[in-house]
Amino acid sequence: xxxxxxxxxxSETLPFNRASQExxxxxxxxxxxxxxxxxxxxxxxxxxxxxxxxxxxxxAVKVFLGVDQDHVTLRDLGGEGSIFGAEWILGSxxxxxxxxxxxxxxxxxxxxxxxxxxxxxNPGLEKHFRFGFxxxxxxxxxxxxxxxxxxxxxxxxxxYFSTLVSQIVRNPAVTVERTLxxxxxxxxxxxxxxxxxLVRDSSSNIIGIVTKKDLRAKVVAQxxxxxxxxxxxxxxxxxxxxxxAICFEAMIKMIREQITHLAVKHGSEIIGIxxxxxxxxxxxxxxxVLLREMANQTDTxxxxxxxxxxxxxxxxxxxxGARSSHLLTLVALxxxxxxxxxxALTEKRIGKAPxxxxxxxxxxxxxxxxxxxxxxxxGLVFEDLTDxxxxxxxxxxxxxxxxxxxxxxxxxxxxxxxxxxxxxxPRWRQPFSVWKKYFTEAIRHPIPPxxxxxKRILDFRSLFGHDIWxxxxxxxxxNEMKQAAIFRQMLAxxxxxGFSPVTFFRDNAVEVDxxxxxxxxxxxxxxxxxxxxxxxMAFNYGITETNTLARLRRLSDxxxxxxxxxxxxxxxxxxxxxxxxxNQLKQIEAGVPLNNFVAVCDLSNIERSMLKETFSIMxxxxxxxxxxxxx
Amino acid sequence: xxKLLEWLGxxxxxxxxxxxxxxxxxxxxxxxxxxxxxxxxxxxTGLDPRNSEVVSIGAVRVKNLRIMIGGSFFCYARPSxxxxxxxxxxxxxxxxxxxxAPPLExxxxxxxxxxxxxxxVGHFLKIDLTFLGKACxxxxxxxxxxxxxxxxxxxxxxxxxxxxxxxxxxPVEQSFNxxxxxxxxxxxxxxxxxALEDAIxxxxxxxxxxxxLRMTGCVTLRDLLISQSNAILPSDQGYSTA
Numbered sequence: 001x002x003x004x005x006x007x008x009x010x011s012e013t014l015p016f017n018r019a020s021q022e023x024x025x026x027x028x029x030x031x032x033x034x035x036x037x038x039x040x041x042x043x044x045x046x047x048x049x050x051x052x053x054x055x056x057x058x059x060a061v062k063v064f065l066g067v068d069q070d071h072v073t074l075r076d077l078g079g080e081g082s083i084f085g086a087e088w089i090l091g092s093x094x095x096x097x098x099x100x101x102x103x104x105x106x107x108x109x110x111x112x113x114x115x116x117x118x119x120x121x122n123p124g125l126e127k128h129f130r131f132g133f134x135x136x137x138x139x140x141x142x143x144x145x146x147x148x149x150x151x152x153x154x155x156x157x158x159x160y161f162s163t164l165v166s167q168i169v170r171n172p173a174v175t176v177e178r179t180l181x182x183x184x185x186x187x188x189x190x191x192x193x194x195x196x197x198l199v200r201d202s203s204s205n206i207i208g209i210v211t212k213k214d215l216r217a218k219v220v221a222q223x224x225x226x227x228x229x230x231x232x233x234x235x236x237x238x239x240x241x242x243x244x245a246i247c248f249e250a251m252i253k254m255i256r257e258q259i260t261h262l263a264v265k266h267g268s269e270i271i272g273i274x275x276x277x278x279x280x281x282x283x284x285x286x287x288x289v290l291l292r293e294m295a296n297q298t299d300t301x302x303x304x305x306x307x308x309x310x311x312x313x314x315x316x317x318x319x320x321g322a323r324s325s326h327l328l329t330l331v332a333l334x335x336x337x338x339x340x341x342x343x344a345l346t347e348k349r350i351g352k353a354p355x356x357x358x359x360x361x362x363x364x365x366x367x368x369x370x371x372x373x374x375x376x377x378x379g380l381v382f383e384d385l386t387d388x389x390x391x392x393x394x395x396x397x398x399x400x401x402x403x404x405x406x407x408x409x410x411x412x413x414x415x416x417x418x419x420x421x422x423x424x425x426p427r428w429r430q431p432f433s434v435w436k437k438y439f440t441e442a443i444r445h446p447i448p449p450x451x452x453x454x455k456r457i458l459d460f461r462s463l464f465g466h467d468i469w470x471x472x473x474x475x476x477x478x479n480e481m482k483q484a485a486i487f488r489q490m491l492a493x494x495x496x497x498g499f500s501p502v503t504f505f506r507d508n509a510v511e512v513d514x515x516x517x518x519x520x521x522x523x524x525x526x527x528x529x530x531x532x533x534x535x536x537m538a539f540n541y542g543i544t545e546t547n548t549l550a551r552l553r554r555l556s557d558x559x560x561x562x563x564x565x566x567x568x569x570x571x572x573x574x575x576x577x578x579x580x581x582x583n584q585l586k587q588i589e590a591g592v593p594l595n596n597f598v599a600v601c602d603l604s605n606i607e608r609s610m611l612k613e614t615f616s617i618m619x620x621x622x623x624x625x626x627x628x629x630x631x
Numbered sequence: 632x633x634k635l636l637e638w639l640g641x642x643x644x645x646x647x648x649x650x651x652x653x654x655x656x657x658x659x660x661x662x663x664x665x666x667x668x669x670x671x672x673x674x675x676t677g678l679d680p681r682n683s684e685v686v687s688i689g690a691v692r693v694k695n696l697r698i699m700i701g702g703s704f705f706c707y708a709r710p711s712x713x714x715x716x717x718x719x720x721x722x723x724x725x726x727x728x729x730x731x732a733p734p735l736e737x738x739x740x741x742x743x744x745x746x747x748x749x750x751x752v753g754h755f756l757k758i759d760l761t762f763l764g765k766a767c768x769x770x771x772x773x774x775x776x777x778x779x780x781x782x783x784x785x786x787x788x789x790x791x792x793x794x795x796x797x798x799x800x801x802p803v804e805q806s807f808n809x810x811x812x813x814x815x816x817x818x819x820x821x822x823x824x825x826a827l828e829d830a831i832x833x834x835x836x837x838x839x840x841x842x843x844l845r846m847t848g849c850v851t852l853r854d855l856l857i858s859q860s861n862a863i864l865p866s867d868q869g870y871s872t873a
Contacts, residue, residue, distance in 0.1 A: 003700070003821055003822075003828050005819065005820070028700065029702075030700070031700045032700060033697060033698035033700065033838070034697045034838075035835075035838045106818070106835065108700075109697065
């Protein structure tokens with residue numbers, strides 16, 4: 001008969017809370033209680049093979065490396081609920097760290113046999129005691145993050161992330177001959193209540209699609225003869241999506257391709273059509289609706305609806321199980337549309353430029369990693385002037401354009417906007433030849449205070465206007481980087497020195513030097529190290545992608561790192577970004593001043609444990625960088 | 632005549648004989664962490680040994696100074712008279728709970744076996760031993776012979792030591808109530824007035840005190856016994872077992 005207090009304590013401790021009640025009861029019955037006065041060593045580095053599992057019931061311990069008190073490295077601190085010894089029991093190994101009581105500490109102790117019996121009866125739990133991530137573990141962590149971090153509102157029935165496209169296709173696709181007249185096609189669509197029909201050639205191959213919009217815009221509005229064959233007004237080729245794709249992917253494809261209908265393919269056969277409407281009827285806050293409303297705006301004054309509505313879209317997606325990679329993709333895509341709209345309206349207001357230019361996006365935007373606090377770092381690149389008389393025209397236009405766009409963005413985004421590099425500063429609106437010099441100089445002659453700027457501008461892409469220089473700039477960066485050993489070395493040192501893991505102890509984040517604070521900057525501590533790591537490795541191995549996850553994928557695909565390592569790094573990065581976005585969402589919804597700090601007391605045990613693992617993964621990455629690029 | 636026979640050792644139950652034989656030659660000079668302990672607590676119908684009775688016993692074993700959570704001992708005992716209402720208010724045992732429980736004499740042999748070879752430990756153990764002793768004598772011809780330690784006295788001894796060896800201005804501890812001590816020493820807290828939970832609470836206090844008293848120079852069981860016998864109990868305690 002075990003005391004209720006101990007049973008309750010264990011049943012609330014991760015991962016024991018997931019065990020079957022009966023096995024947990026037996027486990028608790030087999031526990032012993034041991035007391036360690038402050039200063040007692042519980043495990044000694046390289047000591048005997050571990051035979052017991054320790055769960056701290058009261059008190060605290062520190063985990064450190066080193067045998068000599070003057071040369072110890074703090075690895076972790078553990079308070080109530082922390083578990084020690086499991087990985088050494090599972091590996092039949094000696095401890096690779098020291099564990100010492102820093103307060104009078106009571107531990108619940110399970111013998112190796114009891115622990116292994118318990119795991120045998122709860123096979124799903126073993127992964128919690130091993131290093132690394134499994135899909136189950138990740139799902140549980142995300143569910144907990146969702147439950148704990150954002151207050152529940154109306155959880156919709158429709159789920160973007162589990163509903164398959166095939167599940168919302170209602171009717172088999174209707175196809176018509178290419179020679180059918182538009183009037184016959186319109187009749188058919190009206191009779192059968194169709195929003196679109198597919199057009200086939202004489203060999204029954206699908207060659208195009210006609211939608212209601214095509215009839216409206218291409219036939220009625222243009223007074224086209226109603227006997228015109230449909231193949232003259234159809235959109236071609238037909239964009240398709242596999243039936244097994246999730247609705248989120250269909251939505252992203254529609255936004256990206258700027259279309260409203262997709263043919264759904266099962267193998268080589270088209271089984272139906274899915275429209276934005278089909279998705280929207282299930283989803284009030286659909287991104288497509290917002291984009292459509294934004295597209296209809298004729299004045300920049302109403303564009304603030306974008307940042308007002310974006311959080312509710314993100315919330316809905318999170319509630320439906322979206323992970324940060326989905327969210328970043330969507331938010332970046334929507335931000336692109338928003339900024340493009342701002343620029344298009346600006347261009348409409350001040351007149352079209354009599355020369356070619358494009359907007360360069362840097363940093364978060366350059367990597368397509370815009371969060372809810374957008375960072376619109378940008379520059380303007382325009383063609384080199386051969387005609388001197390044009391100089392003042394071009395510079396005046398660029399200034400007017402850059403400043404107007406910056407003003408609109410500022411007024412639309414309010415306090416969420418943070419921009420370091422902006423074309424409203426003349427330094428960042430330059431002809432192509434100057435930009436080439438900027439990039440070359442950034443790599444050849446890096447000056448430490450500018451390293452931050454250099455890192456930002458090197459994550460670039462273009463948006464709006466004439467995208468004719470980006471490829472050349474990318475090639476230039478790639479060529480320069482091959483010879484820039486000093487720059488790469490500097491980035492490596494910057495990454496290694498800039499990474500300082502923390503551990504959690506009670507309600508504080510504790511640095512390696514022992515200093516502590518009640519909050520943790522998610523962006524600086526948890527997201528940037530991963531971004532820096534991916535960038536550093538991409539530059540070293542000639543990878544031209546700018547997106548962090550895409551860089552990591554390439555590192556794995558090209559065999560530079562094992563896929564398991566990259567999987568861990570990507571999972572940790574995604575989790576941290578998820579925390580960042582959820583924290584931002586929470587602040588926006590609460591209407592409090594925005595920052596990227598999260599209070600340690602608000603972190604659940606599972607989140608703390610996940611964060612500790614992400615730090616440990618980054619520690620390994622730092623070791624790799626040291627070994628491969630510095631030593 | 633009966634008392635004389637008892638005194639001479641006649642009428643003693645085999646269990647009690649074994650128990651007393653074992654402790655007659657009990658070696659108290661080994662390091663105290665080598666002994667096994669049974670930490671116990673009883674719930675009573677009142678504090679008057681003539682009229683009150685034991686209604687539950689909770690106990691847990693300590694080995695190598697580790698509390699063995701499993702294998703604890705717990706029993707309800709049906710008293711010969713109905714439960715006084717005020718006792719229910721303290722230990723929260725209702726008449727219904729003990730209605731079908733066996734009388735104490737039925738559970739005692741198991742308890743005596745459970746305690747075999749172990750040093751008994753309790754908080755203000757004198758009260759528990761008085762009642763258990765009375766029942767043992769009545770049913771088995773003699774009281775338990777186990778060596779015993781009282782955490783109340785041990786904590787008093789520790790506090791004495793701390794006062795003698797520090798220049799602290801902290802006020803002299805006046806309360807040695809189990810719960811207050813648990814809070815003072817920052818021990819995990821258990822439910823009060825449940826014999827088993829109180830026994831476990833006492834066991835936490837005991838292993839804590841044993842470690843602390845080791846730092847004052849106690850090494851053997853005899854050292855702990857001397858330490859508790861030297862403890863000066865505050866005059867006005869209003870002791871309670873919980």
